[in-house]
Amino acid sequence: MSDIVKTLHYDVDPKDFDSVGEASGKTKNVLRQLGFPPEVLRRVAIAMYEGEINMVIHANGGTADVEISPKQIKITLKDNGPGIPDIEKAMQKGYSTASEEARSLGFGAGMGLFNMDTYADELNITTKIGVGTTVEMIIRT
Amino acid sequence: MKVKQVIQILDSKIITGEEFIENDVFSACGSDLMSDVLAFVKDQGMLLTGLVNPQVIRTAEMMDIHTIVFVRGKQPDDSVKEMAKERDMVILTTDYPLYVACGKLYEAGLSGGRPTL
Ligand SMILES: Nc1ncnc2c1ncn2[C@@H]1O[C@H](COP(=O)(O)OP(=O)(O)O)[C@@H](O)[C@H]1O
Ligand SMILES: [Mg+2]
Numbered sequence: 001m002s003d004i005v006k007t008l009h010y011d012v013d014p015k016d017f018d019s020v021g022e023a024s025g026k027t028k029n030v031l032r033q034l035g036f037p038p039e040v041l042r043r044v045a046i047a048m049y050e051g052e053i054n055m056v057i058h059a060n061g062g063t064a065d066v067e068i069s070p071k072q073i074k075i076t077l078k079d080n081g082p083g084i085p086d087i088e089k090a091m092q093k094g095y096s097t098a099s100e101e102a103r104s105l106g107f108g109a110g111m112g113l114f115n116m117d118t119y120a121d122e123l124n125i126t127t128k129i130g131v132g133t134t135v136e137m138i139i140r141t
Numbered sequence: 142m143k144v145k146q147v148i149q150i151l152d153s154k155i156i157t158g159e160e161f162i163e164n165d166v167f168s169a170c171g172s173d174l175m176s177d178v179l180a181f182v183k184d185q186g187m188l189l190t191g192l193v194n195p196q197v198i199r200t201a202e203m204m205d206i207h208t209i210v211f212v213r214g215k216q217p218d219d220s221v222k223e224m225a226k227e228r229d230m231v232i233l234t235t236d237y238p239l240y241v242a243c244g245k246l247y248e249a250g251l252s253g254g255r256p257t258l
Contacts, residue, residue, distance in 0.1 A: 017194075018194070018195045018220075019195075020196065020199065021195075021196065021199035021200075021202070024199075024203060025199065025202050025203070028202070038205065041205075042203065042204065042205060045202070045203040045204075046182070046203050046204065049179070049199065049200075049203045050176065050179060053176075105192070105194055105196055106173055106174055106175040106176075106190075106192045106196055106197070106200075107175060107196070108174075108176075109174040109175070109176035109177050110176070111174075111176035111177060111179070111180050112176055114180070115176060115179050115180050118180070
């Protein structure tokens with residue numbers, strides 16, 4: 001698309017729980033500097049943060065790409081993790097396969113995909129068992 | 142309710158953000174599950190939690206929450222303090238457990254708030 005004003009790229013580290021959310025926080029700051037309204041900032045930040053968390057606690061990290069245009073923000077999260085066997089089930093509130101370690105940090109409420117679906121205008125998940133998952137979200141401004 | 146009233150009600154100590162005690166808090170939410178917090182956006186909200194890891198600060202950052210209360214006497218470490226400072230947040234601690242801390246604030250008129258985006 002020709003109206004893309006900025007693209008961002010981040011690597012999401014699989015081993016460092018403490019840095020989860022860095023990409024989402026930085027993206028939020030960039031959008032704030034570009035003058036997007038608070039509501040848009042929040043929706044992008046929350047949806048992307050949930051996606052980032054999933055890449056760390058369920059997959060082996062991955063990449064986050066953001067395409068910013070005046071009308072929409074597109075977030076693409078790509079991992080090479082185990083894939084999601086049953087997306088419909090995974091989307092349900094409260095469903096979680098998170099580890100004890102992840103839970104002890106406050107993750108694993110099983111609300112992530114539900115939140116992403118709520119805050120994004122479009123959510124597309126492509127997944128292949130043993131290959132990985134790509135989550136694409138569009139937030140219209 | 143102002144942050145300074147929260148401090149009084151919860152017998153809180155200020156860990157960082159002394160300069161913001163005159164700020165308003167319109168609603169609050171108490172949880173140890175960060176995704177549950179992320180599910181319910183409210184304006185000028187405050188977060189009470191028994192977790193003291195960097196993810197609490199991140200969650201607050203995404204939600205535009207500027208006031209965090211660590212309950213049950215939990216103390217954040219320096220890196221968490223630093224993260225909060227960089228984001229102009231107020232961090233308070235209280236010895237009360239989560240349920241009691243929330244109850245005291247609710248009783249004093251601080252509501253759960255209405256969801257907004
Ligand atoms: N990127 C991913 N790779 C593999 N599995 C995933 C991924 N994202 C989500 N899942 C699966 O979907 C479930 C639900 O995800 P979510 O709603 O975010 O809840 P939670 O992360 O709290 O478990 C996860 O427990 C996991 O089984
Ligand atoms: Mg999740």
